[in-house]
Amino acid sequence: MRRLAAALALAVAPFLASAQLAIEITGAGAQRIPIAVAPFAGEAALGVGVSAIVRADLERSGLFRVLQLPPLAPVPSEASPVNYAEWRSRLADALVVGSAALRADGRYEVRFKLHDVVKGADLSGVAYTLAREQVRATAHRIADYVYEKLTGTRGVFSTRIAYVVKRAERYELRIADADGAGEETALASLEPIISPAWSPDGRRLAYVSFENKKPVIYVHSLADGRRQVAANFRGSNSAPAWSPDGTRLAVALSRDGGTQLYLINPDGSGLRRLTHSNAVDTEPAFAPDGQTIYFTSDRGGSPQIYRMPVAGGEAQRVTFEGAYNVSPRVSPDGRQLAFVTRTNGRFQLAVMDLATRQMQVLTDSERDESPSFAPNGRMILFATVIGGRGVLAAVSADGRVRQRLSVAAGDVREPAWGPFTN
Amino acid sequence: MRVFVLAAAALAAALAGCRSTPEEQSPAAVEERQPAAVAAPTPAPAAKPQPVKPGEIARVDLTAGKPAAAPSPLKDPANILSRRSIYFDYDRYEVKEEYRPIVEAHAKYLRENPEAKVLIQGNADERGSREYNIGLGQRRSDAVKRMLILLGAREAQIESVSLGEEKPVCTESNEACWAKNRRGDILYQGEY
Numbered sequence: 368m369r370r371l372a373a374a375l376a377l378a379v380a381p382f383l384a385s386a387q388l389a390i391e392i393t394g395a396g397a398q399r400i401p402i403a404v405a406p407f408a409g410e411a412a413l414g415v416g417v418s419a420i421v422r423a424d425l426e427r428s429g430l431f432r433v434l435q436l437p438p439l440a441p442v443p444s445e446a447s448p449v450n451y452a453e454w455r456s457r458l459a460d461a462l463v464v465g466s467a468a469l470r471a472d473g474r475y476e477v478r479f480k481l482h483d484v485v486k487g488a489d490l491s492g493v494a495y496t497l498a499r500e501q502v503r504a505t506a507h508r509i510a511d512y513v514y515e516k517l518t519g520t521r522g523v524f525s526t527r528i529a530y531v532v533k534r535a536e537r538y539e540l541r542i543a544d545a546d547g548a549g550e551e552t553a554l555a556s557l558e559p560i561i562s563p564a565w566s567p568d569g570r571r572l573a574y575v576s577f578e579n580k581k582p583v584i585y586v587h588s589l590a591d592g593r594r595q596v597a598a599n600f601r602g603s604n605s606a607p608a609w610s611p612d613g614t615r616l617a618v619a620l621s622r623d624g625g626t627q628l629y630l631i632n633p634d635g636s637g638l639r640r641l642t643h644s645n646a647v648d649t650e651p652a653f654a655p656d657g658q659t660i661y662f663t664s665d666r667g668g669s670p671q672i673y674r675m676p677v678a679g680g681e682a683q684r685v686t687f688e689g690a691y692n693v694s695p696r697v698s699p700d701g702r703q704l705a706f707v708t709r710t711n712g713r714f715q716l717a718v719m720d721l722a723t724r725q726m727q728v729l730t731d732s733e734r735d736e737s738p739s740f741a742p743n744g745r746m747i748l749f750a751t752v753i754g755g756r757g758v759l760a761a762v763s764a765d766g767r768v769r770q771r772l773s774v775a776a777g778d779v780r781e782p783a784w785g786p787f788t789n
Numbered sequence: 790m791r792v793f794v795l796a797a798a799a800l801a802a803a804l805a806g807c808r809s810t811p812e813e814q815s816p817a818a819v820e821e822r823q824p825a826a827v828a829a830p831t832p833a834p835a836a837k838p839q840p841v842k843p844g845e846i847a848r849v850d851l852t853a854g855k856p857a858a859a860p861s862p863l864k865d866p867a868n869i870l871s872r873r874s875i876y877f878d879y880d881r882y883e884v885k886e887e888y889r890p891i892v893e894a895h896a897k898y899l900r901e902n903p904e905a906k907v908l909i910q911g912n913a914d915e916r917g918s919r920e921y922n923i924g925l926g927q928r929r930s931d932a933v934k935r936m937l938i939l940l941g942a943r944e945a946q947i948e949s950v951s952l953g954e955e956k957p958v959c960t961e962s963n964e965a966c967w968a969k970n971r972r973g974d975i976l977y978q979g980e981y
Contacts, residue, residue: 559955561919580908580981581950582923603927603951606920619920621951624931626924647924663921670921693918707918714917736918781919 393769399432400517403459407479408444408466413502417467417477420506421513424524424546428514428745429768434459445480451487459484461517465492465509474498479509481516490516503548508789523741527785528748529553529563529572530759534777540574542589545741545784547772553589561781562737564607566633569788573597573607573616573633584618586633597635608651608660610677617641617651617660617677628662630677641679653677654697661685661695661704672706686719688726694737697721698744703764705738705747716749718764729766739784746770750780862898863977869894873975875933876968879914882928884936892933895975896940903943906978909933911951914967919953926951933973 404422425431434457443449444466454462465479480492493512495505504525511522523545532539538560543550554560558577565572570589575582582605584598598604602621609616615630615637628641628648642648646666653660654674661674664682669690675682686692691709698705701721708717708728716735719726734752741748746761746768753771757778761770773779862868875888884892899905911930913922930949937947959966 559952561953561955577952577955580910580976581948582953601948603923605923605953619924621927621931621949626927626951647921647928649924650918650920663918665921665924670918691917693921709917 391771391773393771399430400460401432401434401458402461402463402513402517403434403436403454403457403484404463405436405439405465406442407464407477408442410465410467412469413467413475413477414499415502415506417502417506417509418463418465420503420546421463421510424507424510424522425513427546427770428522428524429763429770430514430518445478445492449482449489451482451484454482454484461490461513463509463513470496475502477502477505477509479512481513503544507544507546520745521743521787523743523745523784523787525789526742526787527569528759529565529783529785530750530779531560531563531781532774532777532779533559533757540572540587542785553587553592554594562606563781563783564609565783565785566609567611567613567786569786571633572783573609575605575607584616586616595634597633598629598631599635606649606651608653610653611655611657617653617662619649619651628660641675641677642682650694652695652697655699655701661697663693663695672704685721685724686726692717696738696740696747698740698764699742700744703744705740705749705764707735707738707749716747716762718747727766729762729764730760732760735760737781737783739782741784742787746784748782748784750782870898875929875973875975877929877932877971877973879967879971882925882932884932889936892936893940896937896942899937899942899946900940903946906946907937907948908976908978908981909947909949910956910974910976910981911949912956912970912972912974913951913954914970915954915957915962916967919955923951923953926953929971929973933975 402425404418407418410417422433426433443464445464447464449462462482462484463479465477467475467477470476474496476494476496478492478494481490483490497505507524510524514522526545527542528545529540529542532541536557538556539552540554540560540563541550541552553572556576556578561575563572563574572587572589574585574587576585582603583596584604584607586595586597597607597616598618598620600620600622604618604620606619607616616633618629618631619626620629625645626647626649628651630639630641631637644664644666646664648662648664650663651660658677659674660677661672663670664673667684670693671684672686672692672695673682673684689708689710692706694707696705704719704721706717707714713733714735715728715732716730716738717726717728732751736750738747738749744764746763748759748761750757751760757780759772759779759782762768863870865871869891872891875884875891909930911926913925930951934947934949938944957970959969
């Protein structure tokens with residue numbers, strides 16, 4: 368494990384200069400596919416090592432074991448004939464070969480091909496033409512292709528994550544690639560920012576800002592920085608959650624006393640009250656079918672997770688184990704619920720199989736918060752505290768694969784994994 | 790603390806308003822100039838100092854530009870109205886008996902000053918979900934608001950909101966610190 372981390376650190380090192388968010392793998396899947404990713408012929412011309420990004424992506428997923436290769440001469444390309452016996456002897460089950468070249472029009476061309484070494488079969492590939500600044504994005508798309516062909520699940524290497532960094536008295540809402548690279552600040556404030564939530568199209572973030580000395584919900588358009596107040600009623604406005612079709616937000620408001628759930632349009636129109644209790648009802652999360660809302664409520668005396676139809680009606684209690692279960696998030700396939708449970712004063716990430724109601728605690732940490740599923744449902748991103756500092760961590764839904772993401776000299780919190788965008 | 794900062798800022802603004810040229814805003818520059826100004830005039834040797842007669846005293850007013858001469862009872866440390874924080878027990882949301890006099894005093898002030906408005910910010914300790922803690926802080930600010938209304942303040946004078954665990958006054962992870970953060974703060978218009 369240690370050797371793997373060291374090898375990965377070496378592979379990733381050239382790109383960390385621009386990455387504010389460093390990712391460390393702390394656990395990997397039991398069954399990892401051994402794969403060889405040859406250097407891409409001519410990739411030095413790109414300035415960014417495409418094959419190295421593909422290797423780091425696959426390794427980070429925890430589902431692949433990327434083989435260390437001796438220097439290959441000549442470097443193969445997607446057009447080279449493949450000697451499957453030779454790659455079998457290197458114990459590779461799969462092989463990626465490719466090339467990169469500068470075109471006459473100043474754009475670049477990157478091609479690759481994936482091979483099933485065990486079957487001796489060509490699994491096809493793709494050719495991309497791209498501008499120089501799209502090299503990283505292209506490498507992530509190649510990793511997505513390989514991941515999907517070999518695991519049957521869509522890859523999330525091209526997706527982005529949002530999170531809040533607190534440094535001294537400053538709060539920054541930042542967006543980065545799923546590998547922590549390409550970090551950009553969408554909003555900087557001297558007051559807290561919490562609960563960022565991606566619109567399903569990945570173009571907007573809803574969040575809660577305290578810049579008016581109280582919680583107010585904004586919808587922030589990422590491309591132009593335009594901010595619209597979605598909810599600024601008398602009292603507190605918080606916990607925004609997008610409906611899967613992006614037309615509505617579920618929110619928690621105190622305008623009518625207490626903290627209750629409402630539906631509202633992202634432009635602030637069309638308010639409709641959802642819950643009528645004397646309890647704190649908050650943290651709404653839509654099920655992927657858009658028909659059910661999961662939420663946290665202490666109507667039974669302790670905070671527990673409930674669900675109710677979006678159309679209105681009775682709420683059913685979902686969690687029964689323990690005295691504190693909060694922050695529900697439904698997996699993209701609707702089968703699992705991620706949430707935070709308190710055990711002996713420790714707040715830990717847990718998942719529940721919604722069909723069997725079987726619950727599994729996934730971490731042994733002290734202060735897990737704010738779980739968020741990757742759009743393919745394989746990993747859950749969450750915030751935790753290590754050594755007194757806020758960091759982000761990710762764990763696979765089966766608890767085997769673990770990653771940690773940290774920012775130098777700052778507290779990171781409130782992560783939200785963005786949607787598929789291509 | 791917030792009150793003090795505001796008062797200090799108001800005073801500083803008032804003082805700055807009295808001065809005429811930009812360089813005089815630097816205290817150092819003013820100090821350097823004073824000895825020269827004293828030394829410059831050459832007094833007539835024969836002039837005999839005369840006592841100042843009644844009615845000849847020039848008035849120097851350093852309070853010009855300051856708000857009302859009488860200190861606001863809301864900011865007078867000797868007045869109970871300067872106490873703005875109500876502390877709550879763990880997992881409890883009712884105003885404890887020891888804080889009742891503070892709430893009563895503010896209710897009386899709101900009754901007697903119907904134009905006055907307050908924002909009550911509820912807070913929670915850091916443990917657990919940030920959003921659920923917004924709900925718990927709201928319960929605390931709502932409790933203070935309810936009591937103010939029971940004691941005669943008007944609903945329209947009071948907005949109760951929650952800062953959850955986001956604005957702790959104490960940042961260590963222990964009970965002494967958490968107790969300081971389970972709190973409702975009363976802020977008057979102009980203070981937030």
